[in-house]
Amino acid sequence: MKFFPLVWAALWRKRPRTIFTMASIVVAFLLFGLLQAVNVAFGSGVDHISGVDRLIVSGKYSLTEQLQLSYDARIRSIPGVRNVSASSWFGGVYQDERNFFAQLPVDHETYFDIYPEIIVTPEARAALNSTRTGALVGKQLAEKFDWKVGDRIPVQATIWPRKGGSNTWEFDLVGIMDVAKDSERAMAEFLLFRHDYFNEARQFGEGLVGWFVVQVDDPTRADAVAAAIDKEFANSPRETRTDSEKAFNQSFMKQMGDIQMIVTSILGAVFFTLLFLTGNTMMQSVRERVPELAVLKTLGFTDQRVLGLVLAEALILCLIAALIGLGIARLLSPGLAQFMPGLTVNPVVWGQGLAIAVLLALIVGLPPALRAMRLNIVNALSGH
């Protein structure tokens, strides 16, 4: 640590060069932060919103297939099943298609027992029980659209008209949903309303349901329960496919397919480009300092210590730049999250970014550091 001032001074030996080099690394980590945040939105984010004790029962051929509501009781009677809640996709539009958010009719009596992560006051639950047209919304949605409990929210149906053919459904807001952890936010940012009301009031499709959420007694036996559910409905006109909630969410995200691959290749190209840029600067900076390094060695610095000094310089350069880049990405991410919900620069992204910074420092720092270590004092002092 006592050599820090020495390393620091060496780093800023040519100020403009260091600043430019740092700026290009900052840019690379800014891109890394933003693109990884996108990947989080698509990928690893689902881990936080998936319960180990929950299964999703959907149609065998597509999750857009409809199942029978009467399956509820049959699933409930399968050993190992603790609780079942019917849900459907409503697919409505609030004011404008761009205001997209999900509206889900759910079995209000069981849904919140299966999703303990969603925080709802007992008053709100009671109000939903007593109001057929009642609805709950996520906290951020309520803020975005300035909704207050007691408001009436009109939603235009795109799939399900009401009896009589009208597309307008009006819901009475009876409560706001919250979550304890930010990483679970995506579990509550819906408009939830009563499936029994939805089922009765729609023009067609009565008795059908989109999917069931099933809570199992013992997560270690989840696979067996899932197999038992699918067996129960095998060879019926509406067969089922039961997945763990995590597998379900992941396969949903994997639908984006090649986009993720493309994002990863961009990052590859960015860092490959950067390697050349920074590596060259480091080489140059050591080349210029050959006599100085020789003086250090004359003063009694060991080979390893000289190696360490040069490596430390690369490390500090890369880490500072990475921190700035990721910091900027963090500042920008809330703005971008409006376009892509779930996008965050989370601790995992920070960890990955800093690990890559260390790796980058090693790759670009090692060749010049080795060169510095192997310097022959006499040649170096005489030969500049």
Add this chain to the structure above:
Amino acid sequence: MASTLNQIVAVTAMNIRNIPSRLGTSLVILIGIAGVVGVMVALLSMARGFEATLAGTGKPDRVIVLRGGANDELSSVIFRDQVEVIKQMPGIRKGGDGQPLAIAEKYLLTGIPRIGSTEPANVVVRGTTDKVLELRPETRLSEGRMFRPGVFEVIVGRGAQGQFANLRLGEKVAIRSGDWTVVGIFESGGDVHESEIWTDVETLMAAANSPVIASVTAQLESEDQFTAFKDALSTDPRLTAQVQKEPDYYASRSEALQNMINVLGYAVGIIMGIGALFGALNTMYAAVSTRTVELATLRALGFGGLPVVVSVMIEALLLALAGGVLGAGIAYVIFNGYTVSTLNFQTFSQVAFDFRVTRDLLIQGVIWALSIGFIGGLFPAVRAARLPIVDALRAQ
């Protein structure tokens, strides 16, 4: 004036002959800019390809009828008795059989894994009739034969076949109520329908236990008939229906994804460009500083400041040009014609499309490269020309 020009030529030639001795630093500009241009051209070619696929779908004199309020075919429900009403609307051209050239189609999704994956992706299955080739004459069977009604047979679009598993001729694919046999492959000029699977509508309705259809696509006598058709449709009390010209419908269903890909391409390109700019600045400052004495000597000999500036700029621009051409070339070789598929979240279904590295994208990439080279060379060049000769000669 002539002497300034001579000086420029002389100094520039000397600089360029010198590049090999500064190969490492020069490569930084070249590779840095090649990386930026390559990534940007690749991303924008994806947007171009997606646009071409969507823009190439449908014709302005063909219309698609959905339930009033439905956003797309997936959310639209039309009842059987309404179909006959729609087919009798004015302005529909008569087909070869003397009947209105209009087909009521079913639209549903089935989960088929991508080739090499196990996770199901939402592939469109369209229930139609054998009249579809007359309704969509841009479509032709390139392999096999048409599906037959009453049996579980499908024909598969070329794009879907390239992306999803088990869709080759003779293979079986699970759609509803079991497996269906692929009996034909169709092409339709790379449009959205090439990402779909087609089969007989009645067979599909029975297999899916769902007696409703999604849309009616009709060929109008001419585009001018649209208003009359629309008025008749929207005033008919037996219907709650809306109609759009096909190009309008497909454009509106791709807006969000298209915007996203474009924003991604330009945002990444600009951010990376800024990074490469710093790299170029570094390189050119280094190139100038290693030759401080040399440049000062030239000026002591009577060379002006302008030739020095111009020569440094030309060097930067040449390196940038090489980088730009290299990057655009790599993007072209790797990505042109490369097919990907993704979920169009507005329709909740998979669409396959080709990357298109068009000429204007290549030009755009080279211009971008030259802009980075210009800014990256300007400041070092001015600095080189401004250094007092005496100080510069004493340097080092």
